[in-house]
Amino acid sequence: TQLLEQSPQFLSIQEGENLTVYCNSSSVFSSLQWYRQEPGEGPVLLVTVVTGGEVKKLKRLTFQFGDARKDSSLHITAAQPGDTGLYLCAGVGRETSGSRLTFGEGTQLTVNP
Amino acid sequence: GAGVSQSPSNKVTEKGKDVELRCDPISGHTALYWYRQRLGQGLEFLIYFQGNSAPDKSGLPSDRFSAERTGESVSTLTIQRTQQEDSAVYLCASSPRSLYGELFFGEGSRLTVL
Numbered sequence: 001t002q003l004l005e006q007s008p009q010f011l012s013i014q015e016g017e018n019l020t021v022y023c024n025s026s027s028v029f030s031s032l033q034w035y036r037q038e039p040g041e042g043p044v045l046l047v048t049v050v051t052g053g054e055v056k057k058l059k060r061l062t063f064q065f066g067d068a069r070k071d072s073s074l075h076i077t078a079a080q081p082g083d084t085g086l087y088l089c090a091g092v093g094r095e096t097s098g099s100r101l102t103f104g105e106g107t108q109l110t111v112n113p
Numbered sequence: 114g115a116g117v118s119q120s121p122s123n124k125v126t127e128k129g130k131d132v133e134l135r136c137d138p139i140s141g142h143t144a145l146y147w148y149r150q151r152l153g154q155g156l157e158f159l160i161y162f163q164g165n166s167a168p169d170k171s172g173l174p175s176d177r178f179s180a181e182r183t184g185e186s187v188s189t190l191t192i193q194r195t196q197q198e199d200s201a202v203y204l205c206a207s208s209p210r211s212l213y214g215e216l217f218f219g220e221g222s223r224l225t226v227l
Contacts, residue, residue: 006155030213031213031214033213033215033216035216040220041220041221042117042204042206042218042219042220042221043156043204043216043218044218045215045216045217048213048215050213088155088156090156090216092213092214101146101158101214101216102158103148103155103156103158104155105154105155106154106155108153
């Protein structure tokens with residue numbers, strides 16, 4: 001079983017602060033995705049990273065895939081209350097692409113105005 | 114509609130009753146997933162359908178849980194003899210035939226077992 005561990009589990013910050021969320025595994029993934037889930041809704045895909053060392057930027061969000069494709073990070077600059085939500089990382093195993101997308105437990109982010 | 118549709122959005126039932134949850138995937142998406150999400154937790158994989166291939170049922174927690182899908186259309190998740198620990202949000206997601214398995218989720222069906 002390929003497990004993804006996210007940290008921190010909970011994060012509460014003030015508007016304007018920066019933060020980083022981590023997603024780690026002992027397994028190699030062929031790709032890794034980040035989703036954001038708001039209360040009462042399903043998760044929504046933010047980004048997919050595929051290549052080791054890859055960095056993708058989405059406005060104030062920066063995603064990085066580790067060189068060994070075992071970990072990823074999400075950095076948010078100047079957080080805003082609209083960034084509040086549950087952030088989930090999910091990996092596609094190197095041996096079994098598509099069949100079972102493994103999710104981390106999530107990081108619950110609260111940005112206070 | 115353009116997105117994944119799930120029904121009912123909320124279901125309250127008594128312990129021991131059977132429930133059926135429905136998912137309408139995005140048209141043309143060949144893959145369909147069911148996940149369970151308990152309050153404040155991440156997503157627990159239940160079952161995966163890909164076209165006409167045999168489904169991956171390895172995540173179903175007990176034989177009280179079953180799911181069906183007709184071709185590449187609607188799927189139903191059935192829970193028999195519900196227990197209080199079955200209370201959760203059941204999320205359905207569909208995916209196009211993509212190498213990277215990107216998922217598009219419905220809003221979920223919230224099940225409460227009294």
